[in-house]
Amino acid sequence: MDTLRFYFVTWNVATKSPGQDLNSLLDFPSQFNRNKPLPDFYVIGLQEVKSAPQNMVMDSLFTDPWTSTFNKILCRQGFIIAKTIRLQGIILIVYTQLKHVTHLRDIEAQYTKIGFGGLWGNKGAVSVRFNIYGCSVCLVNCHLTAHEHLHHHRVTDYNTIVNNHTYHVTETTHILFHDYVFFIGDLNCRLDHPPDESPSAEEIAAALQEVEKDKYAALLKYDQLYASQELDEAFVELTEPEIRFPPTYKFILGTDDYDLKRKPSWTDRILYKVVPNNYENITLRADCLSYNDVPHYTVSDHKPVVAVYTIKVMANYTEKTVEFAPVVRIWYIGDADFRTQCTLSPDVEINPNDWIGIYDADFHNLDDYIAYEYLAKVSLPHDSPESGQARTITLSFPVGSGVRTPGFYRFIYFSQPNNEVRSVLGISDPFEVCSKEDALVTIDPCEQASTSSSSGKPTTATTDLFTDFTGLDVTKLSRHFSNDLSID
Numbered sequence: 001m002d003t004l005r006f007y008f009v010t011w012n013v014a015t016k017s018p019g020q021d022l023n024s025l026l027d028f029p030s031q032f033n034r035n036k037p038l039p040d041f042y043v044i045g046l047q048e049v050k051s052a053p054q055n056m057v058m059d060s061l062f063t064d065p066w067t068s069t070f071n072k073i074l075c076r077q078g079f080i081i082a083k084t085i086r087l088q089g090i091i092l093i094v095y096t097q098l099k100h101v102t103h104l105r106d107i108e109a110q111y112t113k114i115g116f117g118g119l120w121g122n123k124g125a126v127s128v129r130f131n132i133y134g135c136s137v138c139l140v141n142c143h144l145t146a147h148e149h150l151h152h153h154r155v156t157d158y159n160t161i162v163n164n165h166t167y168h169v170t171e172t173t174h175i176l177f178h179d180y181v182f183f184i185g186d187l188n189c190r191l192d193h194p195p196d197e198s199p200s201a202e203e204i205a206a207a208l209q210e211v212e213k214d215k216y217a218a219l220l221k222y223d224q225l226y227a228s229q230e231l232d233e234a235f236v237e238l239t240e241p242e243i244r245f246p247p248t249y250k251f252i253l254g255t256d257d258y259d260l261k262r263k264p265s266w267t268d269r270i271l272y273k274v275v276p277n278n279y280e281n282i283t284l285r286a287d288c289l290s291y292n293d294v295p296h297y298t299v300s301d302h303k304p305v306v307a308v309y310t311i312k313v314m315a316n317y318t319e320k321t322v323e324f325a326p327v328v329r330i331w332y333i334g335d336a337d338f339r340t341q342c343t344l345s346p347d348v349e350i351n352p353n354d355w356i357g358i359y360d361a362d363f364h365n366l367d368d369y370i371a372y373e374y375l376a377k378v379s380l381p382h383d384s385p386e387s388g389q390a391r392t393i394t395l396s397f398p399v400g401s402g403v404r405t406p407g408f409y410r411f412i413y414f415s416q417p418n419n420e421v422r423s424v425l426g427i428s429d430p431f432e433v434c435s436k437e438d439a440l441v442t443i444d445p446c447e448q449a450s451t452s453s454s455s456g457k458p459t460t461a462t463t464d465l466f467t468d469f470t471g472l473d474v475t476k477l478s479r480h481f482s483n484d485l486s487i488d
Contacts, residue, residue, distance in 0.1 A: 002133065002315040004100075005289075007039040008270050010184040011297075011304035012047040014253075015089070018069045019299040025306070026073060038077065039308065042095040044070060047186045051089040067093060071364060081365040083128045087111040094128055101366070101412075103317060105131035105423040131423075133317035135284065136178035179278050180286060180311055183238055183271040186302065189224040190265040191247075201260040208264065214244040223266060238271040241291040241307070248293050248303040255298060268293075270307040279314075286311045321345045322413040322426030325392075330434045333404055339396045342413065342426060346388050350375050353416040356395065361408035361430035370409070371402020403433045 009025065029036040046066055063071065067084065070093065079095040082104055086092075090111075096104070107130040129136065193199060199207070207219065220226060220243060228234040247264035251257065258264050270291065276284045289308040297304055325341040332338075344350075356378060357369035380394045395411075403409060411428040 002313050003310045004041065004132070004313055005037070005039040006041045006043060006182070006309045006311065008182060008184055008307045008309070009042070009044045009304060010047075010186065010268050010270060010306075011045075012186040012249075012268060012300060012302040013066065014048050014300040014302065015050040016253075016299045017050070017065050020297055022069055023073060025294055025297065025304055026070075027306070027308075028073065028077075038097070040097055040100060041082075042070075042074060042079065042093075043182065043184070044091075044093045044095070045184045046091040047089065049086075049089045049091050064091070067091065070095075075364040080363065081367070082130065083107050083109050083366065085109040085111055085128060092128055094130075100132065101424050102321065102427055103132050103424075105134075105320075106136075106421050107366075107423065108421045110420075131178075133313040133315070134319065135180065135311070135313045179275050179284055181238075181273045182309075183235075183273075184307075185269070186267050187225060187269045188267050189269070190267070191219060191222045191263055192224050192227065193222050199263075201258070201263045204264050205258050205260060208246055211246070216243060216246070220266070225266075225269065235271065238273050240269060240271045241288040243291070245291075245293040245295075245305075248305060250301045251298070251303065253298065253301055256295060259301065268302055268305040270305060272309065274311075282312075282314070284312050318345070320348050320415065320423070320425055322348060324411055324413075324426055324428035326429060327431035330432045331403070331409075333406070333433060333435050334399060335397075336399045337396070338401075339394055340411075340428075341392050341394050342411075342428075343390050343392045345390055348415070348425065350379070351415060351417050352376060353418070355414050355416065357412045357414060358401065358403055359410045359412055361410050363410070366412075366424070369412075373397060373401060406433055406435050406438060409433055 007026070026042065049064060049066055074095050078098055080098055080101065082094045082096045082101070084091070084093040107128070109128045191204065204219070225235060229236055243266060247266050249265050249267040250259045250262040252259045272286055274284055274286045278284065287310045289310060291307045293303045293305050295303055323343045325343070327340050354375040355372045356375065358371045359369055378395045378397055380396055408430040410430055412424060413426040414422050415425050416422040
């Protein structure tokens with residue numbers, strides 16, 4: 001068995017924009033602990049992201065400010081987005097280290113609208129499911145309340161999690177899980193004291209000042225989520241680590257002071273479930289390394305909550321793999337006969353919807369393909385191999401396959417049995433795509449120095465290559481330079 005480390009974040013951002021450095025939220029290594037290992041996956045769930053119509057239009061054209069900020073931190077450290085999904089103000093982003101991409105299986109994302117009888121997404125659910133190394137890891141983002149008189153219309157799926165109990169919800173997540181499930185979000189659970197001994201918000205805040213060594217049991221016994229579990233009403237199959245941090249709601253914006261218009265409560269939670277004996281001779285387990293709030297963030301009336309888990313997964317998992325042969329020659333733009341090969345393991349069955357994505361070499365999101373071709377259009381099948389043997393196919397890409405800018409790219413092989421589910425079976429090493437005109441402006445330093453000498457100009461081996469354009473086609477040179485420009 002191998003171990004993977006997951007880092008979970010849940011945060012109700014109260015429609016605010018990122019206004020503080022988010023590196024510490026992600027617990028990135030600092031100058032004092034540079035050798036601290038990074039997680040294998042980051043799972044970030046946000047609630048109440050600003051979703052007014054004008055914001056939704058802009059976010060459909062450009063990345064929303066929160067995702068953009070997380071990308072700037074994580075993608076520069078080699079993480080890519082395995083999947084992201086949004087339902088108005090609810091966003092879920094799953095980042096993975098690049099080395100895990102070819103082990104992702106059955107990636108699936110869903111959302112469910114339940115506002116106004118399922119017609120509007122102000123209430124609803126988002127979820128992502130995928131397998132890694134044979135173990136299904138379900139990652140979700142949710143928002144629940146026990147007092148909203150709105151009935152969930154997906155009771156069958158949702159009861160899988162809440163133990164066959166109909167729960168009143170505003171925003172939630174339904175998922176189907178296999179080996180592991182992580183349930184994260186603003187559950188909106190409050191402190192619910194008996195009517196005859198219900199303290200005021202001021203009294204609860206005063207009691208919090210007296211808590212010794214983060215021991216909140218005296219208050220948490222009135223927590224609605226705990227009560228639901230004890231009464232076998234909801235979340236019975238899910239486990240939560242011990243809470244050793246103060247209530248995460250509700251704060252006065254820009255401060256660490258509770259807004260005493262509401263009773264302080266633990267609304268933001270991370271729960272999990274493990275099915276340990278799904279496989280013979282293997283016992284799955286999830287170990288919580290930490291479960292905390294991050295109190296110094298003040299842009300929202302909620303504090304973010306983070307949890308770090310290690311989970312056990314199968315080692316050397318090699319089911320359904322595709323290995324690309326090295327691309328040994330430059331692919332010229334407009335090339336009518338660009339071919340390469342890939343080898344499919346014996347258990348790979350080519351589905352009609354399987355496709356090859358062409359990506360920038362340093363891509364940041366599995367959804368950001370530059371072009372794609374279905375296997376039916378690019379594969380030239382060889383003779384059928386013997387049963388149980390790997391087979392090699394030749395990929396022949398037609399003219400105009402979509403790469404029109406010089407640079408370095410990758411192929412990624414996707415198995416897609418239907419429109420909702422996809423698996424990543426293989427990824428190529430970077431290869432070069434070049435414009436044929438580029439060869440006309442290749443500058444040899446030695447040749448350049450010789451040209452300069454014959455014209456009577458200063459000649460040294462270190463002459464700046466761009467101080468003398470004698471004999472060059474400036475039109476082609478400028479086109480060569482423009483291909484290297486990018487605007488952020």
